[in-house]
Amino acid sequence: xxxxxxPLGDRALVAxxxxxxAGDSWVQVGAAADWLRQANVPWIIxxxxxxxxxxxxxxxxxxxxxxxxxxxxxxxxxxxxxxxGLLESVGNRSEQTARWMDVPVCYGGEFGPDLEQSAERSxxxxxxxxxxxxxxxxxxxxVGFVPGFPYLAGLPAQLAQPRRDNPRARVPAGSVAxxxxxxxxxxxDVPGGWQLIGRTPLRLFDADKTEPALLRAGDIVRxxxxxxxxxxxxxxxxxxxxxx
Amino acid sequence: xxxxxQKPGLYTTVQDRGRNGHRAAGLTxxxxxxxxxxxxxxxxxxxxxxxxxxxLTLTGPVLRAEEDLLIAIxxxxxxxxxxxxxxxxxxxxxxxxxxxxRFGAAxxxxxxxxxxxxxxxxxxxxxxxxxxxxxxxxxxxxRPLRAGDAVPCGMAAGAVAPSPWATAWLAALAxxxxxxxxxxxxxxxxxxxxxxxxxxxxxASEAGIELRVMPGSEHGQYSxxxxxxxxxxxxxxxxxxxxxxxxxxxxxxxxxxxxxxxLSHGIVPGVIQVPDGGQPIILAADCQTTGGYPKLAHVxxxxxxxxxxxxxxxxxxxxxxxxxxxxxxxxxxxxxxRALEWAIRCRLPRDAS
Numbered sequence: 172x173x174x175x176x177x178p179l180g181d182r183a184l185v186a187x188x189x190x191x192x193a194g195d196s197w198v199q200v201g202a203a204a205d206w207l208r209q210a211n212v213p214w215i216i217x218x219x220x221x222x223x224x225x226x227x228x229x230x231x232x233x234x235x236x237x238x239x240x241x242x243x244x245x246x247x248x249x250x251x252x253x254x255x256g257l258l259e260s261v262g263n264r265s266e267q268t269a270r271w272m273d274v275p276v277c278y279g280g281e282f283g284p285d286l287e288q289s290a291e292r293s294x295x296x297x298x299x300x301x302x303x304x305x306x307x308x309x310x311x312x313x314v315g316f317v318p319g320f321p322y323l324a325g326l327p328a329q330l331a332q333p334r335r336d337n338p339r340a341r342v343p344a345g346s347v348a349x350x351x352x353x354x355x356x357x358x359x360d361v362p363g364g365w366q367l368i369g370r371t372p373l374r375l376f377d378a379d380k381t382e383p384a385l386l387r388a389g390d391i392v393r394x395x396x397x398x399x400x401x402x403x404x405x406x407x408x409x410x411x412x413x414x415x
Numbered sequence: 416x417x418x419x420x421q422k423p424g425l426y427t428t429v430q431d432r433g434r435n436g437h438r439a440a441g442l443t444x445x446x447x448x449x450x451x452x453x454x455x456x457x458x459x460x461x462x463x464x465x466x467x468x469x470x471l472t473l474t475g476p477v478l479r480a481e482e483d484l485l486i487a488i489x490x491x492x493x494x495x496x497x498x499x500x501x502x503x504x505x506x507x508x509x510x511x512x513x514x515x516x517r518f519g520a521a522x523x524x525x526x527x528x529x530x531x532x533x534x535x536x537x538x539x540x541x542x543x544x545x546x547x548x549x550x551x552x553x554x555x556x557x558r559p560l561r562a563g564d565a566v567p568c569g570m571a572a573g574a575v576a577p578s579p580w581a582t583a584w585l586a587a588l589a590x591x592x593x594x595x596x597x598x599x600x601x602x603x604x605x606x607x608x609x610x611x612x613x614x615x616x617x618x619a620s621e622a623g624i625e626l627r628v629m630p631g632s633e634h635g636q637y638s639x640x641x642x643x644x645x646x647x648x649x650x651x652x653x654x655x656x657x658x659x660x661x662x663x664x665x666x667x668x669x670x671x672x673x674x675x676x677x678l679s680h681g682i683v684p685g686v687i688q689v690p691d692g693g694q695p696i697i698l699a700a701d702c703q704t705t706g707g708y709p710k711l712a713h714v715x716x717x718x719x720x721x722x723x724x725x726x727x728x729x730x731x732x733x734x735x736x737x738x739x740x741x742x743x744x745x746x747x748x749x750x751x752x753r754a755l756e757w758a759i760r761c762r763l764p765r766d767a768s
Contacts, residue, residue, distance in 0.1 A: 180713035219681030292751025384440030
């Protein structure tokens with residue numbers, strides 16, 4: 172892997188994967204983020220993996236103390252040297268070794284009010300459209316926009332949808348949606364402009380968990396179609412688990 | 416026992432130094448916009464510098480103390496009063512049980528901070544008490560304060576027991592206050608005669624607030640003329656500014672030569688991004704974790720407290736510095752805070768009798 176490191180202000184730096192790695196760059200960026208997280212570097216404050224970049228926030232005071240022990244190194248040089256060393260030792264991650272996650276989805280009806288129109292725009296029958304969406308393996312390219320929202324790469328080109336002209340004031344949590352060439356899942360009730368094709372009973376964001384987001388960059392997601400009865404049963408299970 | 420919110424003010428939230436480690440899940444870092452003012456306020460009441468305090472915005476709240484408290488008010492000057500008497504700021508202040516603290520509109524600066532000895536005892540969420548209004552986390556129900564809220568603080572309800580230093584000052588100032596009242600002075604005198612040096616905010620003046628900046632990742636994609644205009648021009652803070660970002664307006668629009676769209680990437684407070692309109696936005700404490708706009712420059716961390724105090728209508732100018740210089744300034748500020756901490760800890764109340 173070839174990483175280029177540059178500063179992002181005086182408390183962060185950006186490691187960017189070289190262009191050749193594009194394609195599955197988010198799998199590699201996710202792997203690098205996990206690796207750095209496990210390395211438990213005391214002066215790394217936070218990490219933001221996204222598409223081709225990994226942003227690393229650091230504590231300049233802590234790094235300065237380390238740099239002071241190494242004559243002549245600036246804070247930035249010290250931080251870059253350490254991060255470079257860690258990135259060089261990240262193993263290559265393939266689809267086999269990534270974390271897989273099955274996400275049950277009830278497509279259409281009140282859970283996916285834009286499904287029929289979306290299928291029509293793609294020139295498909297509704298069942299074909301659902302099949303095509305559920306057949307893919309998607310990679311989490313980044314988690315952002317709102318807490319826990321996964322941007323999923325790997326949508327078949329035929330399923331791409333324009334964003335709505337008038338964004339909804341409230342998209343229900345769990346909604347599975349398509350915006351442009353990406354698909355995603357709304358973790359909270361928030362305003363949103365993507366086309367809603369279904370809903371999952373899974374909770375994408377839970378602040379009571381030590382890892383509050385269900386998905387992280389680099390994970391591979393498969394959608395599993397379920398009917399409404401199964402949706403309600405799984406939703407009840409989730410609610411019961413939260414009570415405990 | 417608590418501070419009871421009688422009027423919430425414009426936008427008052429519980430903030431500590433922020434929530435780190437969850438940006439990969441899309442959670443903002445948050446924390447006090449003016450981190451320096453919050454830290455000093457905490458030190459002035461004998462707390463660790465990272466305890467939660469209240470962040471007040473433009474117009475402050477009205478709060479009633481349910482028990483005797485030792486507080487400190489720093490940051491913007493919002494003319495705080497207790498029962499009709501103006502309070503001194505940037506120092507330990509005794510607030511008697513039943514007293515009402517009234518804040519007004521900011522005369523200078525934008526955000527004031529209130530720290531209480533023992534901290535604020537609202538529950539921490541994901542390692543921080545900071546209010547994240549987007550994720551509805553931290554503070555009181557993850558939202559700004561409302562009338563009728565009880566902010567837990569003081570001996571029993573604070574985050575920790577007030578330090579022996581704080582307890583000694585609270586007792587001494589209480590004695591001083593009741594002595595003054597007994598002598599019919601009318602003024603409670605319930606505060607220390609010494610103070611921490613307040614920050615200077617140049618916002619409303621013609622010269623404006625000077626922020627020191629480093630080149631951003633897409634600095635080179637702007638024309639020579641655009642860069643020169645950015646460093647020589649003056650920018651006015653827009654009303655649509657908030658904890659996510661400070662929006663600026665100055666003419667002419669900054670034109671980027673490259674036209675390519677950027678892939679979404681990590682962003683952090685201090686980034687100066689320029690959307691298509693050509694007017695810069697400086698990202699602040701509650702900024703999103705990822706964004707796609709080009710980054711022209713980056714405000715040095717040491718100057719972010721000055722940005723926090725810029726209110727709508729204030730003027731801002733930019734001066735370029737290097738990364739090593741920015742780190743040097745950051746380190747110098749850190750040292751001055753440590754020196755201040757020692758100076759405060761060494762001040763013990765003389766017998767007030």
